[in-house]
Amino acid sequence: xxxxxxxxxxxxxxxxxxxxxxxxxxxxxxxxxxxxxxxxxxxxxxxxxxxxxxxxxxxxxxxxxxxxxxxxxxxxxxxxxxxxxxxxxxxxxxxxxxxxxxxxxxxxxxxxxxxxxxxxxxxxxxxxxxxxxxxxxxxxxxxxxxxxxxxxxxxxxxxxxxxxxxxxxxxxxxxxxxxxxxxxxxxxxxxxxxxxxxxxxxxxxxxxxxxxxxxxxxxxxxxxxxxxxxxxxxxxxxxxxxxxxxxxxxxxxxxxxxxxxxxx
Amino acid sequence: xxxxxxxxxxxxxxxxxxxxxxxxxxxxxxxxxxxxxxxxxxxxxxxxxxxxxxxxxxxxxxxxxxxxxxxxxxxxxxxxxxxxxxxxxxxxxxxxxxxxxxxxxxxxxxxxxxxxxxxxxxxxxxxxxxxxxxxxxxxxxxxxxxxxxxxxxxxxxxxxxxxxxxxxxxxxxxxxxxxxxxxxxxxxxxxxxxxxxxxxxxxxxxxxxxxxxxxxxxxxxxxxxxxxxxxxxxxxxxxxxxxxxxxxxxxxxxxxxxxxxxxx
Numbered sequence: 001x002x003x004x005x006x007x008x009x010x011x012x013x014x015x016x017x018x019x020x021x022x023x024x025x026x027x028x029x030x031x032x033x034x035x036x037x038x039x040x041x042x043x044x045x046x047x048x049x050x051x052x053x054x055x056x057x058x059x060x061x062x063x064x065x066x067x068x069x070x071x072x073x074x075x076x077x078x079x080x081x082x083x084x085x086x087x088x089x090x091x092x093x094x095x096x097x098x099x100x101x102x103x104x105x106x107x108x109x110x111x112x113x114x115x116x117x118x119x120x121x122x123x124x125x126x127x128x129x130x131x132x133x134x135x136x137x138x139x140x141x142x143x144x145x146x147x148x149x150x151x152x153x154x155x156x157x158x159x160x161x162x163x164x165x166x167x168x169x170x171x172x173x174x175x176x177x178x179x180x181x182x183x184x185x186x187x188x189x190x191x192x193x194x195x196x197x198x199x200x201x202x203x204x205x206x207x208x209x210x211x212x213x214x215x216x217x218x219x220x221x222x223x224x225x226x227x228x229x230x231x232x233x234x235x236x237x238x239x240x241x242x243x244x245x246x247x248x249x250x251x252x253x254x255x256x257x258x259x260x261x262x263x264x
Numbered sequence: 265x266x267x268x269x270x271x272x273x274x275x276x277x278x279x280x281x282x283x284x285x286x287x288x289x290x291x292x293x294x295x296x297x298x299x300x301x302x303x304x305x306x307x308x309x310x311x312x313x314x315x316x317x318x319x320x321x322x323x324x325x326x327x328x329x330x331x332x333x334x335x336x337x338x339x340x341x342x343x344x345x346x347x348x349x350x351x352x353x354x355x356x357x358x359x360x361x362x363x364x365x366x367x368x369x370x371x372x373x374x375x376x377x378x379x380x381x382x383x384x385x386x387x388x389x390x391x392x393x394x395x396x397x398x399x400x401x402x403x404x405x406x407x408x409x410x411x412x413x414x415x416x417x418x419x420x421x422x423x424x425x426x427x428x429x430x431x432x433x434x435x436x437x438x439x440x441x442x443x444x445x446x447x448x449x450x451x452x453x454x455x456x457x458x459x460x461x462x463x464x465x466x467x468x469x470x471x472x473x474x475x476x477x478x479x480x481x482x483x484x485x486x487x488x489x490x491x492x493x494x495x496x497x498x499x500x501x502x503x504x505x506x507x508x509x510x511x512x513x514x515x516x517x518x519x520x521x522x523x524x525x526x527x528x
């Protein structure tokens with residue numbers, strides 16, 4: 001099996017190194033990841049400036065690694081379009097330090113890299129530790145290895161991927177694996193307003209998450225109960241159930257615009 | 265009506281200025297937009313450094329405007345959490361120079377800003393010109409005004425928004441308004457590999473779009489036929505139809521992990 005590994009915490013983060021090492025038992029591991037932390041970059045790609053690539057040495061010489069001065073999505077594109085001689089069998093993004101749950105996946109560089117893999121038609125997985133401190137990456141990597149083998153064996157439908165959040169506990173304290181949906185998450189009090197040493201105002205994004213989803217089968221509830229959450233994700237943002245509703249809106253104005261449709 | 269306007273081409277771009285001016289006839293217009301071009305930033309938000317805000321003067325003194333040194337999504341968050349005294353009735357992002365069609369909406373700062381509005385529960389619209397040159401922003405702004413009035417009147421279901429692409433033609437040459445779905449788009453030959461003046465390699469994202477969706481009712485087909493495309497978008501990336509499929513995957517390993525589920 002040929003695997004492409006990336007993350008958004010940067011190529012020198014603990015999570016990606018433990019992950020790559022854990023996956024080497026399954027096949028060929030290639031790491032293409034940002035040269036520094038690129039958290040919360042969402043699905044940003046770099047089009048306004050060029051990108052540079054550097055070889056990086058990992059302790060295990062079987063792992064090839066490249067650092068890119070771009071975003072996680074840039075890394076996947078560069079790896080597939082240029083760096084790798086072959087199309088990977090699986091894209092694995094992580095292990096992220098911190099959860100990627102619910103609506104927050106939209107902001108996540110980790111998840112966006114896996115989405116990029118799915119855009120290329122490659123079975124892809126995003127893996128996050130649902131904690132910022134005392135992250136048990138070795139347990140998470142062990143689960144990742146099992147999951148990646150399973151994904152390679154069974155495949156995933158076109159344009160879908162898996163988003164995995166793992167509670168940071170000992171393996172023996174895990175309560176199970178739960179297939180979930182994304183919960184709705186809203187942040188409140190998002191900005192700290194502060195004054196700099198020269199008396200000027202600046203703002204720093206902060207805030208507390210406010211979950212308003214009452215359902216029990218959502219990702220954040222699972223990890224809170226010490227379960228590994230696996231949420232299947234798709235790429236199609238079309239709200240199909242609104243198409244007919246919008247068709248009866250009557251758009252007109254004076255310039256000869258009308259809503260007749262020569263195609264249908 | 266109170267409107268919040270942003271974009272990803274930057275606060276001094278033609279598209280946002282023409283849009284803001286066109287919307288002033290509907291009510292109060294507040295512009296909070298990036299201080300420079302932030303194209304293809306996707307749903308990036310800025311968490312690793314602080315943000316600064318500057319007042320900007322628009323020619324029409326009724327329009328209040330602030331420039332932020334962050335992403336389009338940062339602008340929406342800052343506007344709602346801090347700058348505005350009230351929650352806007354509608355968020356309008358655009359008018360973008362260049363299309364935001366199909367899968368590409370995932371990379372779009374313009375669309376992500378409208379998604380941010382929808383996360384806050386505000387009816388939101390992203391508007392793009394399906395051209396890079398000779399953009400007929402005044403026609404587009406005229407349509408935007410009609411659409412925003414309609415959205416304010418009729419509302420949109422929770423956690424949905426509209427993605428609008430407008431062909432750059434004279435109003436009289438418009439073939440109509442078409443409610444579409446997002447088409448699948450894949451880019452090929454994505455990177456130019458070049459050599460810098462010091463002999464080092466760099467990569468610049470480029471490439472051609474390759475549409476592989478055979479359907480006629482997709483956004484890119486509509487604009488190619490001189491129609492305004494309106495695609496309803498939702499925020500829920502959960503692939504519900506995969507949940508049962510994944511539940512029969514049998515996850516286990518030696519540390520006592522099992523897939524029993526104490527919650528259900």
